[in-house]
Amino acid sequence: MTLYNEAYKKILDAIVSGKFKPGQLLKELELSAELKMSRTPIREALARLERDGLLVKMGRSYMVAYLTKEDVEALYEVRIPLEVAAAKAAAPKAPEHALRQLEETIDALLRESCAASPDPFRLAELSGAFHDLIAEAAGNAYLYEELRRLKLRLKPARVRIFLDVRRRLQEAQEHKAVFEAIRSRDPSRAGRAMEDHEDSVMKYIREVLLR
Numbered sequence: 001m002t003l004y005n006e007a008y009k010k011i012l013d014a015i016v017s018g019k020f021k022p023g024q025l026l027k028e029l030e031l032s033a034e035l036k037m038s039r040t041p042i043r044e045a046l047a048r049l050e051r052d053g054l055l056v057k058m059g060r061s062y063m064v065a066y067l068t069k070e071d072v073e074a075l076y077e078v079r080i081p082l083e084v085a086a087a088k089a090a091a092p093k094a095p096e097h098a099l100r101q102l103e104e105t106i107d108a109l110l111r112e113s114c115a116a117s118p119d120p121f122r123l124a125e126l127s128g129a130f131h132d133l134i135a136e137a138a139g140n141a142y143l144y145e146e147l148r149r150l151k152l153r154l155k156p157a158r159v160r161i162f163l164d165v166r167r168r169l170q171e172a173q174e175h176k177a178v179f180e181a182i183r184s185r186d187p188s189r190a191g192r193a194m195e196d197h198e199d200s201v202m203k204y205i206r207e208v209l210l211r
Helices: 003-017 028-035 039-051 069-093 096-113 120-137 141-161 165-183 187-209
Strands: 055-058 061-064
Touching: 003 028, 003 039, 003 120, 003 141, 028 039, 039 055, 039 061, 069 120, 069 141, 069 165, 069 187, 096 120, 096 165, 120 141, 120 165, 141 165, 141 187, 165 187
Parallel strands: none
Antiparallel strands: 055 061
């Protein structure tokens, strides 16, 4: 892993975990000392996080962006139809190696969900990887990149979902239903399964996280 990628991951993890809170100012010099890196990879990582929508440029510093209730709902309004389109496209196109990767990811997601002390960050990573695999199998680079950006912007909210034992188990089962639909090579079934999953996520976010 390059220093730039390492800096990006460490700052991203700190934002998602809540260590760096919305509205907090991040400065190159302070991050350089904290992460024990030169300012160049820190600067590059901060610029990328700004492009991803997680930071806002404030003079020579960056501020951790706020994610309001309206932001979450607006982002999901854009995300849901794109995820459905990706699932529909992936069903007939996904190569066998992609199906194996999807199945392995589902198995890992189910194991982690049923563990004595599940790691919400690990679950969020597995869920994101599952959706990434579907978007990649859809064979549309523009769709893949747009979904990547949307998922990243929503990641702080997604991690909180996996703190709820009932919701994380439901998430795993919904992901499994999407996988089985894609494996059946049925675009309509895959689209319905993905839409059901995303609608379920949005309902939980509205009723629990944003209440």
